[in-house]
Amino acid sequence: MTQQPFSRPGAIDLSGLAQQPPAAGGGAPAPGGAGGGAPAGSYAVTVTEESFQTVLQASTTAPVVLVFHSAAQAPESQTMADDVAAVVEGYDGRFLAGLVDVDASPQIAQAIAQASQMQQLPVPLMMVFLDGRPATQPIPGALSREELTTVFDQLAQQLTAQGISGRHQPQGAAPADGEDEPELDPRYAPAQDALAAGDIDAAVAEYQKLVDGNPADGEAAAGLAMAKVLQRTQGVDLTRAREAAASAPDDIDAQVMVADLDMVGGHVEDAFVRLIDLVKRTTDDDRNRVREHLLGLFAAVGNEDERVIKGRQSLASALF
Structure with missing residues (x-):
């Protein structure tokens, strides 16, 4: 649909x-x-x-x-x-x-x-x-x-x-007294504007400039990783991609594509689980390729996120 x-x-x-x-x-x-x-x-x-x-x-x-x-x-x-x-x-x-x-x-x-x-x-x-x-x-x-x-x-x-990133608070939850929405750092404005305009390639380029200028900028690195996910999934039919992955569980291209689509759709843990399971089923260069892709998804979410912490633990268990 x-x-x-x-x-x-x-x-x-x-x-x-x-x-x-x-x-x-x-x-x-x-x-x-x-x-x-x-x-x-x-x-x-x-x-x-x-x-x-x-x-x-x-x-x-x-x-x-x-x-x-x-x-x-x-x-x-x-x-x-x-x-x-x-x-x-x-x-x-x-x-x-x-x-x-x-x-x-x-x-x-x-x-x-x-x-x-x-x-x-x-x-x-x-x-x-x-x-x-x-x-x-x-x-x-x-x-x-x-x-x-x-x-x-x-x-x-x-x-x-489209760069629409707002989220509703859980019903019944109220912001703390005096708590305001954080202002957008102007350094990230060109990339955010590009996302809002639907120009994913430009957003990738803008985030890449920030990362090249300061490799320690975690927010820029996360933005770049997520923009690359969007770049890889542009124009991909979700239903067909899921069907391809279901019919070929060991096809790395098919599995990482669905993991990317899960990320874009907000199903972060599903994306992690899919690739961790694939790590368990692969060896050598294939395994390293899947691991590197998963690390990129971790970067897109952020290292302090509980889902990433849990994912890293599961990845370590799968590798060793």
């Missing part, structure tokens, strides 16, 4: 709905799954007419994926809403799932349908919002969990390729 790239400002103007004042007591998004009861996870909220504005505002940090469901109209839509809530957990805050029960919040459904020039909002339906406005075409129909994972992998790739 191919998704349209993120666009700014988006095709549908919902600013009127977003600016409606919330009802009294309608502050933070309400936690909960599609049924509004048990918590759906760290990155999923139940959206009500009172909390809609707050949820939409969160899309200025990172994408919000609204899932419209209805027990009366389409019972299977509730399963999909729960699946979306489960799938987004694997992306460490790159997405926030907003679950909208159209039976309980008909005004939201009516406003979205009107803005989308639909007579009635179909359910289930997914819409991706960025900066308060739709960032892709609506995604109608029930999707399996596997299909949802493919969709979110593709969206995560697009985020990374």
Whole structure:
């Protein structure tokens, strides 16, 4: 399933709905799954007419994926809403799932349908919002969990390729008092601007200049390593790459490509495990090639990251 790239400002103007004042007591998004009861996870909220504005505002940090469901109209839509809530957990805050029960919040459904020039909002339906406005075409129909994972992998790739790096905080977590977002070091601005413009080759060149000028600059080294991952995966079809790797488990090219795609999609640990398992199955030059590639992925994430620390321990066990 191919998704349209993120666009700014988006095709549908919902600013009127977003600016409606919330009802009294309608502050933070309400936690909960599609049924509004048990918590759906760290990155999923139940959206009500009172909390809609707050949820939409969160899309200025990172994408919000609204899932419209209805027990009366389409019972299977509730399963999909729960699946979306489960799938987004694997992306460490790159997405926030907003679950909208159209039976309980008909005004939201009516406003979205009107803005989308639909007579009635179909359910289930997914819409991706960025900066308060739709960032892709609506995604109608029930999707399996596997299909949802493919969709979110593709969206995560697009985020990374466009230099969109914001992440949602886990629901219930609040920033420490006085804690501000760190300012971007101007040295990295040319590379970040190139990523935002989709010019991966230019981003690689800019990061390479920084590394050449100061090999001890860990942030530049990490940026260069990740930009190279993006460079290697440009234009690669995710589904075909996974099929090729599944059919040839000892094909180094196929396995490292899927590891790179996992990195771009936010599945860092999956990428590490794949290559560590490949290290175990290879010898001599092949093993060293896989090890070097894995070290590059470690550099992209950062040596202080717990996943990298665990990955290095597993790599050492695999080698010795």
